[in-house]
Amino acid sequence: MASAPAKQATIYRMVMPEHTCPFGLKAKDLLRREGYAVDDHWLMTREETDAFKAKHGVKTTPQIFIAGERVGGYDDLRRFFGKMVRDPKAVTYRPVIAVFAMTALMALAASYAVLGTPFTVRAGEWFIAFSMCALAMLKLQNVESFSSMFLNYDLLAKRWVPYSYVYPYAEGAAGVLMAAGALTWLSVPVALVIGTIGAVSVFKAVYIDKRELKCACVGGDSNVPLGFISLTENLMMVAMALWMIAAPPVLAMAH
Structure with a gap:
C-alpha cells in the first residue's frame, strides 16, 4: 500500500551572511514538527528581500505558503495550527x-x-x-x-x-x-x-x-x-x- 504524500509547505526567509532571521528558523521547525515537507527558499540579500516583500505586498519575512495559499508570518503560522500567540502587551505574572x-x-x-x-x-x-x-x-x-x-x-x-x-x-x-x-x-x-x-x-x-x-x-x-x-x-x-x-x-x- 502506497504511503500518503507528505504535506508540502514553502517558506521564504532571510538568510544573509550577517543575519539569519530567527522567526524563519522557528517557522521551519514548526512546519517540520507538524509533518510538513518544507521547500526552503533563502532571501540572501536586502535587495532580494525587498523585492519579495513588494511582489507579495507584505511588510515582514518569513512568509509561509501551504497548498499554494499564503499563510503569513510565524505568528500567523502558529494561529494556523491552533497554537497560542503571545500578546507582547498582555499582562503576565x-x-x-x-x-x-x-x-x-x-x-x-x-x-x-x-x-x-x-x-x-x-x-x-x-x-x-x-x-x-x-x-x-x-x-x-x-x-x-x-x-x-x-x-x-x-x-x-x-x-x-x-x-x-x-x-x-x-x-x-x-x-x-x-x-x-x-x-x-x-x-x-x-x-x-x-x-x-x-x-x-x-x-x-x-x-x-x-x-x-x-x-x-x-x-x-x-x-x-x-x-x-x-x-x-x-x-x-x-x-x-x-x-x-x-x-x-x-x-x-x-x-
Whole structure:
C-alpha cells in the first residue's frame, strides 16, 4: 500500500551572511514538527528581500505558503495550527513566578549543600534573600527604565526622585548581606525601610486609589500588574528583617 504524500509547505526567509532571521528558523521547525515537507527558499540579500516583500505586498519575512495559499508570518503560522500567540502587551505574572521558583530551588539546594537537608529554616531565609538579589538584578539591568515605572506609585520616590535610583542597589545589597547573615545592623534597617515603604505604596495605589499600573518589581520593561504579588514582595522583605531581629541565633547556625 502506497504511503500518503507528505504535506508540502514553502517558506521564504532571510538568510544573509550577517543575519539569519530567527522567526524563519522557528517557522521551519514548526512546519517540520507538524509533518510538513518544507521547500526552503533563502532571501540572501536586502535587495532580494525587498523585492519579495513588494511582489507579495507584505511588510515582514518569513512568509509561509501551504497548498499554494499564503499563510503569513510565524505568528500567523502558529494561529494556523491552533497554537497560542503571545500578546507582547498582555499582562503576565510569568517573570515573577520564574524568579520565585528559581530562588526557591536555589535556597533548597544551598540548604542541602550546607546543612545536609533542603528543608530547614535557613532555606526559608535564603529564599527571601535570594529573591531580593534576583529582583534587584532585574531592576539593575536598566535603572532608568525601572525608576520611570517606580515613580508611578512609590510614595517616597515621588517626593525624592533619587530614591528611585537608589532602591535597586539597596535591595540587592540587603539581599546579599541577609544571605550571608552578615552586617545585620545595616541589612535589617534597609530591608525594613524599603519593604515598609513599598508595601504601603502598593497598598495605596492598588487597594485605595484603585489604579491599574504595571509593577517595577522585575524591572521597568515588564508587563507584571501591580497588585498582590508586588505587595507580597515587599512584605517578604519586612518579614525577613523582623525575623532577623527576633532570631539571630538561627541565622548564625550555618556559620
